[in-house]
Amino acid sequence: MKRNRGLDVASVADAIRLDAVSKVYGTGVGAVSALDDVSVTIPGGSFTAVMGPSGSGKSTFLHCAAGLDRPTTGSVHLGAAAPDLAALSETELTLVRRRHVGFVFQDFNLVPSLTVRQNVTLPLRLAHRRMRRADVTELLARVGLGGRADHLPSQLSGGQQQRAAIARSLITHPDVVFADEPTGALDTASAREILALLRAAVDDYRQTTVMVTHDPVAASWADRVVFLADGRIVDIVAAQPADRIADRMTRLGSWA
Template identity: 65%
Template sequence: MHDLNRPATGPAVVRLASVRKVYGRPSSAVAALDDVSVEFGRGTFTAVMGPSGSGKSTLLQCAAGLDRATSGSVHLDGQALGDLNERQLTVLRRERIGFVFQAFNLLPALTVTQNVLLPLQLAGRRPDRDRAARILRRVGLGERGRHRPAELSGGQQQRVAIARALVTAPAVVFADEPTGALDSRSARDVLELLHESVHDAGQTIVMVTHDPVAASYADRVVFLADGRLAGELHGPTPEAVAERMTSLGGWADDAATPLTPGLRR
């Protein structure tokens, strides 16, 4: 039984307060985010969902310091992002944030281990091969460190990307459609890995997804519509998420289609 009223646990790692993000000129301005206030607690797994154009990607970009809010405030790990210049934001993203994208973004000329170590090298930190090996074992690729990305399946490449995101021990990992390019079995493996990273290692993960089944692996789903918060679910089930998305008009085209085959929990 899922508790739909259970609050997020742990102190907030990411906090957005009255965030508004406007694009375009005043005469044709579009508010991608409109007075959004939301927190993501330490050691929690949150999925962000909404119809196309609802502001999901903008929320992720503002929360990660990839884009600046027009007004309101964003705090990450206690740091007000609005107080930082571009160089300081770059350092913060490199040291305190992990990113996982639909495209794995691995460098084909590097080995798996070298890809995982890359964030440490970019941050000017000593490449810790022992840590890389531990994380690769944790994601089930302990024997693949010397392989090149082309020698791995799509699901394995995404697990390398997750290991790379975790190697700096970030305060938060932002994942943008991390299973969008994977088959259902690989997607399930990746989602279970993300779930384990939260509940076994205390990682904080914020994941944008369009898939109700993928969202059901999270502790909480936050819904957006027209740039505004449109409610949330705790302990989500695929059916409850799909019902909410249909009511928002964000899953209407797929509502008659069965939930992702093979991915059901």
């Protein structure tokens, strides 16, 4: 399958860049700072895990990096030459997400009334794009759903539903896939299969992937781990075994 060149972030050093990003919800005495002056770059073609205790800002980080939410201050760029997402209109942001970003969620977010094939190709239809049926069939086979194309989500296991969600995230050949707790609703065997799929997408197709997770085992599949605490990045480490990641998690922010 040919990659859509799009922003072509897999061929540049930085797939994503956050510069001095802060996000504050509310105003006055009730204001809550979810991100506080966060600056980081995500290399193209890499697998990055984002970890931290509850309330550390993990989900806000993902939402701002993916253009789902606007930072209060700072800038977000997909690719070295891409415009600041925070400066785009809602219409422009929608187009960026459709063309350049894929999403995988904890609860799958499949449309119950659509078949696997229809769910997977939904982003193409929303973007008014076409893909050859053979390419869709190839993608479904790659994620292990070759014989399930005409099944409804209710006829699939949790692991199979997440495989369909991963296929849906890849169908547009996005520049970046954002995965929000993709194994959180799965048993350990299914979780391992999903992580192996995400890892293979990075290794075989240079698919830049950013995964928010609370699970040290899941994070151990990544090339590096970004640790957040109290809305700030407190550490970035290269690939680590799960036990070392778990140990680092016990020494973050107020847990330290």
